[in-house]
Each structure stands twice: as structure tokens, then as C-alpha cells.
Amino acid sequence: MKKGTRAALLLGAVPFVMLVFALPIANREHPVVLGLPFLLFWILAWVALTPAVLYAAYRLEKKHNPPDRGDGGEGGDGSEGS
Amino acid sequence: MSAALLIIAVVVVGASALGVLAGRRVPMNLENWTVGGRRFGVVFMWLLMAGEIYTTFTFLGASGWAYSKGAPSFYVIIYGTLAYTLSFFILPAVWRAGKRHGLHTQPDFFIKRYGSRALGVLVALIGVVSIVPYLQLQLTGLGFIVEVASDRAVSSTAAIVVAFVLTCLFVFTSGIRGAAWVSIVKDILMIAAVAVVGIGVPIACFGSIGTMFKLLMERMPGYLAFPGGTAELGVGWVMSTCLLTGAGFYMWPHVFGSAFSAKSAETIKRNAIIMPFYQIPILLVFFVGFAALLVLPGLANGDTAFLALVQKQYPPWFLGFVGAAGALTAMVPASVLVLFASTLIAKNIYRTAFAPSAGEDRVIRLSRIMVFVIMVLALVSTFFLRRELVYLLIFGYDGVSQFFPGVVLGLFWKRATKQAVAAGILVGVGVVVALIVSGRDPFLGVNAGFVGLLANALVTVGLSLAAKSAASSGEWT
Numbered sequence: 001m002k003k004g005t006r007a008a009l010l011l012g013a014v015p016f017v018m019l020v021f022a023l024p025i026a027n028r029e030h031p032v033v034l035g036l037p038f039l040l041f042w043i044l045a046w047v048a049l050t051p052a053v054l055y056a057a058y059r060l061e062k063k064h065n066p067p068d069r070g071d072g073g074e075g076g077d078g079s080e081g082s
Numbered sequence: 083m084s085a086a087l088l089i090i091a092v093v094v095v096g097a098s099a100l101g102v103l104a105g106r107r108v109p110m111n112l113e114n115w116t117v118g119g120r121r122f123g124v125v126f127m128w129l130l131m132a133g134e135i136y137t138t139f140t141f142l143g144a145s146g147w148a149y150s151k152g153a154p155s156f157y158v159i160i161y162g163t164l165a166y167t168l169s170f171f172i173l174p175a176v177w178r179a180g181k182r183h184g185l186h187t188q189p190d191f192f193i194k195r196y197g198s199r200a201l202g203v204l205v206a207l208i209g210v211v212s213i214v215p216y217l218q219l220q221l222t223g224l225g226f227i228v229e230v231a232s233d234r235a236v237s238s239t240a241a242i243v244v245a246f247v248l249t250c251l252f253v254f255t256s257g258i259r260g261a262a263w264v265s266i267v268k269d270i271l272m273i274a275a276v277a278v279v280g281i282g283v284p285i286a287c288f289g290s291i292g293t294m295f296k297l298l299m300e301r302m303p304g305y306l307a308f309p310g311g312t313a314e315l316g317v318g319w320v321m322s323t324c325l326l327t328g329a330g331f332y333m334w335p336h337v338f339g340s341a342f343s344a345k346s347a348e349t350i351k352r353n354a355i356i357m358p359f360y361q362i363p364i365l366l367v368f369f370v371g372f373a374a375l376l377v378l379p380g381l382a383n384g385d386t387a388f389l390a391l392v393q394k395q396y397p398p399w400f401l402g403f404v405g406a407a408g409a410l411t412a413m414v415p416a417s418v419l420v421l422f423a424s425t426l427i428a429k430n431i432y433r434t435a436f437a438p439s440a441g442e443d444r445v446i447r448l449s450r451i452m453v454f455v456i457m458v459l460a461l462v463s464t465f466f467l468r469r470e471l472v473y474l475l476i477f478g479y480d481g482v483s484q485f486f487p488g489v490v491l492g493l494f495w496k497r498a499t500k501q502a503v504a505a506g507i508l509v510g511v512g513v514v515v516a517l518i519v520s521g522r523d524p525f526l527g528v529n530a531g532f533v534g535l536l537a538n539a540l541v542t543v544g545l546s547l548a549a550k551s552a553a554s555s556g557e558w559t
Contacts, residue, residue: 008171015167019160020321027317029299029307035292037299037306043156044365047163050358054170058351 004064008057015053018046086402087232093406094413097267098248101417104263105256112186112442115257115425115449120181122343126262127353130340130418133265135162135360136272137415138223141408142385144364148371150384152302152310155368157320157327159361164328166357173332173354174347175493187422188338188485189430195492196500199434204504205485206430208511209335210456212481213423216334217416217460221246224412225464230389231405233398242464245413246457253417253453258343261417268414271407273363279388279404280366283373283395291369297376319524322532329535330483336422338489420460424452480518480531484510487535487542495546502545510538 026042033041113120122130147155179185183194188209193202224245225238232241252260284294299306309316332338344350367388374387378394381387392404428448433440484507491498514534517523523530 012167012171015163016325019163020324023308023321024317027307029304032292032295032299035290035295037295039153039307040156040295040368043160047159047358047361050163050167051355054167054355054358057170058355 002064004061007064008061011053011057011060015046015050019043084233084235084402085399086405087235089399089402090228090232090236090406090409093267093271094245094248094409097264097410098252098413100267101252101260101264102255104252104259112425112429112446112449114259115421115446120342121345122262122349123345124349124352127340127344127349128356129265129269130258130262130343131337131353131357132269132360133261133414134334134337134340134418136269136363136411138220138227138408138412140364140367141227141272141276141388141411142223144367145371145374145388146384146386148368149375149381149387151312151315152305153308154310154312154315154320155371157323159364159368160320160324161327161331162361162364163358164324165331166354166360168328169332169341169357170351170354172490172493173341173350176338176341176489177344177347177350179493180342185342186339187425187430188333188335189426189434191338192488192492192503193430193434196488196498196503198500198504199438201488201500201504202430203435204507205488206335206426206434208481208484208507209426210423210431212478213335213419214456214460214463216478217419217423217456218464220412220416220419221460221464224409224416226385227389227405227408227412230386230393231401231408233401239465241409242461245409245416246461249413249417249420250453250457253421254450258418258421261414261421264410264417265414268407268410271403272411275404275407276363276366276370278400279392279396280369280373283377283391284369286395287373287377294369294373294376298372301376314524314527316527318527319529322524322529326483326529326532326535327479329486330479330531333482333485333489334478335426335482336418338485339422416457420453420456421449423456424449427452427456480514480534481511483531483535484514484538487539491542491546497549498542498546499549502542502549505545506538506542509541510534513537 022042026039028039029037031038036044144155144158147158176191179191179194183190185191185194187206189202189206192205193199221242225242228236228241228245229238252264256263281291284291288294288297295306302311305311308320332341341350344353370388370391371384374381374391378387378390381390389401389404389408392401428445432448433445437444487506488498488503492503511534514531517525517530517533525533
């Protein structure tokens with residue numbers, strides 16, 4: 001697995017950790033943040049941060065794996081192109 | 083004719099006409115019918131995805147769950163985000179396979195990757211069986227919305243029949259392009275409706291959204307943390323359901339197929355990055371459900387909360403506007419569902435299993451006829467089998483999620499074999515059906531579909547490892 005792909009996959013794990021595996025800890029109504037119960041605030045915050053995380057993954061992949069010809073920006077599979 | 087009814091009629095007929103016109107001057111072959119000629123850029127992909135994601139469930143089911151169950155409804159906002167994250171990693175590879183091998187449907191992918199027509203037919207069958215209840219859900223929701231919004235001037239049955247005719251018409255003439263164009267009207271109306279109600283009512287009734295939540299937490303402590311107003315939907319259920327539906331989202335035949343419509347792998351990646359913002363309107367829908375809980379407590383059916391709140395707080399013409407938005411929110415997903423179900427039947431059941439020599443003309447003609455057949459099937463089951471909205475959706479998810487190991491391992495693991503994938507899918511579906519039929523969903527606090535998915539993944543990996551050699555064809559990689 002290429003370096004960029006591994007880093008991108010690690011970033012991709014972030015939403016799963018925060019929005020699934022951290023739920024038992026975030027499962028509470030207090031404290032209230034920005035007028036929202038804590039659980040809802042936590043979920044919204046990570047939903048809103050996910051595009052930033054994915055964008056970082058996108059930049060990393062692009063930097064480490066230069067795009068193939070023909071499909072505009074994909075280099076993770078080491079294929080010969082079509 | 084009342085103002086509300088007039089608005090509904092004008093919007094629904096106008097949008098359908100737009101859908102019919104979308105297919106003008108496009109020769110109808112399989113490439114244009116299912117994947118829009120593989121030419122959709124970021125904007126059209128956005129429209130198509132929004133068309134598929136915001137269904138009547140967003141309108142009625144999510145507000146209904148917020149109303150009647152509280153926090154467990156939050157799973158809706160989580161699983162989409164997980165699905166988009168997965169799509170960033172998986173869909174570009176699906177797209178490349180589609181481009182290289184000229185694939186149109188999900189079973190095409192299985193047939194090509196695993197070199198097994200039988201596996202393709204199995205996937206197509208499970209796909210169609212999962213789609214029909216989802217389609218029925220759209221029709222039930224539509225009938226209900228129009229009946230209430232027109233103040234009973236139009237019966238639910240009449241509304242469903244009219245919508246059925248219009249939807250068939252624009253699918254029949256324009257294929258996937260029709261759905262994307264009608265989706266433009268639908269998204270604008272829907273987002274306007276949920277923004278006006280979701281922000282307007284809390285401010286008008288309580289002063290602010292923060293005050294609304296403060297009141298809720300005072301009156302119903304614990305309602306906004308899992309398991310909310312339920313006994314069985316605790317944090318384990320939410321976690322397993324999010325993982326299941328997050329994995330299953332892109333396994334719906336119509337959503338999987340949308341990957342083939344993109345212009346490039348790059349388009350798909352960029353789209354995945356911005357997709358989590360799609361979840362914001364769902365938050366507003368939750369606000370609607372929570373506001374209704376304070377303003378109109380004690381409704382017998384939570385699914386009625388959205389419309390009951392609009393009826394109480396707004397003039398009749400606005401109810402018509404919401405009704406029109408709601409009707410389109412059912413028609414667009416219905417059109418995509420019926421299009422893919424009909425293509426699966428024509429291409430991957432009829433041709434793959436019974437007539438491998440059938441030409442493209444024959445497949446496309448049969449697809450177009452099947453549009454009507456499937457809609458009639460859904461229509462009949464809508465009139466005779468009604469259930470609470472969200473459960474139907476979960477049943478469908480349990481089925482299509484079982485494709486996940488076969489797709490992901492097929493893309494990234496050469497050793498995955500057709501026998502292992504077929505056995506995995508059958509075991510997964512078997513476990514789900516057994517648990518649901520015996521009343522064990524959730525099973526030990528975990529979503530039954532997730533239990534099935536785990537069993538499926540174990541079987542698929544285990545049998546693949548047990549196979550003597552890597553059986554993957556050189557042609558694929």
C-alpha cells in the first residue's frame with residue numbers, strides 16, 4: 001500500500017471513531033453547547049468536520065500518488081490504465 | 083379548487099413535464115437510460131445524489147422519529163456521513179471498473195469481477211426485493227402528504243395513482259436524466275420547506291432553538307440521549323445501525339449505479355468531500371419533530387408530526403407548498419428506484435439467466451415495460467400492506483448491505499472467490515430473515531442486519547482463504 005493511501009485511510013477512520021465508537025462517551029444531554037444538547041452538538045460537529053478530514057485525505061493522496069492518465073486524479077491501485 | 087391543491091397540481095405537473103423534456107433528443111440506449119452517458123459532472127452528480135438521498139423518509143420518517151423516539155433518530159444524520167466517507171475510498175475504484183468494462187448496474191459488477199452469472203442473478207434478485215418496499219414507502223408517504231396537504235380534497239389513493247402515472251411518464255421518456263432534472267425543482271422546494279418550518283416554528287413559539295431544547299430537556303429528561311423515548315434503541319443499537327446503514331447506503335442498486343454516471347473518478351472524490359453538508363437539512367427536520375413534540379404533544383402517529391405542525395402554524399397555501407415539495411420528494415426517489423429495478427430485471431435477470439443472446443434493443447424495451455410492471459406491484463402492495471415508514475427502510479437496508487463484503491473485497495482483495503461471496507450473501511440474508519421473523523431485532527441490543535453483515539463477512543473471508551489458489555482473473559486487475 002502506498003504511503004499516501006495509508007495516510008488517507010487513517011484520516012478516513014476519523015469519522016468512524018468519532019461518530020460511532022465515541023458515542024458511548026458522548027451520549028449525554030449536558031453540558032449544553034451553542035444551545036444544543038451535548039450529544040447532538042457532538043454529532044453535528046463531527047459531521048461538519050468530515051469534509052475537512054476528507055479534503056486533507058484528498059490532498060495527501062494527490063501529493064503522494066500522482067494521478068493516472070485518463071481518470072483524473074486516481075493513483076491508488078497501481079494499475080496500467082485503460 | 084383550493085389554493086393548496088392548485089399549488090400542488092401546478093408544481094407536480096410542471097416538474098414532471100421538465101422531466102419528460104429532459105430526455106428529448108437523447109437516443110435511448112442502455113448507456114443513457116441508466117448512467118446518463120457517463121457524463122455527469124459535479125453539479126449533476128450533486129443533483130442526482132440529493133435526488134436519491136432526500137426521500138419522503140426525510141420528510142416524515144425523520145421528523146416522526148425525532149417526535150416519537152428522540153435521540154435514536156440522530157442515527158439518520160450519522161450514517162450518511164459514514165457512507166460518504168466510505169464512498170471516497172470505494173467509489174472511484176467502482177467507477178474505474180465500470181468505465182473499463184462498460185458496466186451499467188451492480189450485478190454487472192459482480193458478474194464481471196467474479197466471472198459468475200449466477201452470482202449476478204442472485205444480486206439482482208436481492209436488489210429488486212429490497213427496492214420494492216422502499217418504493218412502496220415512497221408511494222405511501224406521497225399519498226399521505228397530498229391527502230393532508232390538500233385538506234382531503236384529494237384522497238391518498240387518487241394522489242398515488244396520479245403520481246404513479248407522472249413518474250412512469252418521465253422515467254419512460256428520459257431515464258436517469260429525467261430524475262436528475264425533476265430533482266432540481268424538488269431540492270429547492272424541499273430545502274425551503276424544511277428551513278422555513280424547522281427554523282421558523284422554534285423561533286415563533288419559543289424565541290430560539292436553544293430555548294426549545296432547554297424546554298425539552300426540562301420536560302422530558304433523557305429524551306435527547308440514547309435510548310431516548312424507547313426501551314430497546316440504546317447506544318449499541320445506534321452504533322450497529324450506523325455501521326450497517328453506512329456500509330449499506332452505496333450498496334443500494336440505484337446509489338451504486340450513480341457511481342457509473344460520474345464523468346471521472348475525480349468527480350466522485352470531490353463529491354464525497356462536500357456530501358456531509360447534505361446532512362444539514364436533516365437537522366432542520368429534527369427541529370420540526372422536536373418543535374411538534376412541544377406544540378402538539380400526544381399525536382397517535384409520529385409520522386404525522388411535520389404536516390400537523392404546518393397545518394397548525396401556517397396558512398393553507400403554505401401547506402400546499404409543503405405538500406408539493408413532499409410529493410416530489412417521493413416521486414424523484416421512486417423514479418430512480420423503479421428505473422434501476424426494471425433494468426436489473428431486464429438486464430441481469432432476464433438476459434443473464436434466460437436469454438444471453440438478447441440484444442440491447444430488446445433489453446431496453448423490456449426495461450421500459452418493467453417500469454410499469456414494478457410500479458403496479460408497488461402500488462398494489464401500498465394499498466394492501468401498510469407499515470410504519472422507517473421500519474420498511476431498515477428491512478431494505480438489511481438486504482442490500484449484504485453486498486458490502488463482495489464489493490469491497492472484490493475491489494481490493496484478489497483472493498475473494500465467487501463461491502465465498504455467494505455463500506456470504508446467502509448466510510447474511512438468512513441470519514437477517516431468521517432474526518427478524520423470530521422477533522429478535524434488535525438482537526442483544528445490536529441491529530439484526532449488522533449481525534447478518536458480520537456473519538456474511540466472516541463466511542466470505544473464511545471461504546476465500548480456504549480456497550486453494552487466488553482465482554481472480556488477470557483481465558480484471
